[in-house]
Amino acid sequence: MLIFLLAVFGALGTLARYGLQGWLQNQSGVSFPTGTLAVNLLGCLLIGGLNRLALEHLWFPPEWRIALTIGFLGG
Structure with missing residues (x-):
């Protein structure tokens, strides 16, 4: 699931x-x-x-943090 999220968010971020x-x-x-x-x-x-924000509020799932930071914002 994480690789799928990275691919989708990476494409959108790029x-x-x-x-x-x-x-x-x-x-x-x-x-x-x-x-x-x-x-x-x-x-x-x-x-x-x-x-x-993700570290202060633990309700934020780690998979989504990785997808947003590495995928979308790092793309």
Whole structure:
């Protein structure tokens, strides 16, 4: 089940990252890869926040934490 969740969330995360990065890069209008920088910083912030939330609230299943952090946000 975990591998299935990683595959699904990884695919969704990759598409979301690609779309957001491209949109941010077009909005910035500069040659510096601001879209990539912004997406990477946002991903790091969300991974840290999600891990803290998951560790403080044990109702969060470990499989979903792994799927969201490694799959979606790490994709």
